[in-house]
Amino acid sequence: MSVKASVSITDQQDEYARQLVAEGQYASLSAVVQRGLELVRxxxxxxxxxxxxxxxxxxxxxxxxxxxxxxxxxxxxxMIAAKSRAHGL
Structure with a gap:
């Protein structure tokens, strides 16, 4: 089930998200936001x-x-001495 929500992001965040979509890394801006929320979780x-x-x-x-x-x-x-002996040091 999908829920529509309105979110505010900065201009830089919007530019970056749109760049990711344009490069084909994500199908949509929603997919970028969903991935971000999953990373936070x-x-x-x-x-x-x-x-x-x-x-x-x-x-x-x-x-x-x-x-x-x-x-x-x-x-x-x-402990260090025992480990050193065990490794022939």
Whole structure:
């Protein structure tokens, strides 16, 4: 189902959209606007998923044991040394 809507765009946006249609990249100005809206939707979904993943990560870390900065550095150095040995470096 299609819904008609009136939108306002800048002169530059109009020129660019018409150029895309003239070059054959899109069938119509409506197709350009529809593609733009789809890109906005997918970008927002990706951002929401990234935020949820970060929130889950921080929640998991908050529930885990506390590690001091010195201990974190030591663990990182140990991990790097082990990886270096594993790769013959």
């Amino acid at each position: 997918t970008e927002e979904e990706r951002e929401r998923a990234e935020l949820a993943a970060l929130q889950a990560f921080f929640a998991e870390r908050a529930e885990g044991p506390f590690v001091t900065a010195d201990e974190g550095r030591r663990r990182t150095e140990d």
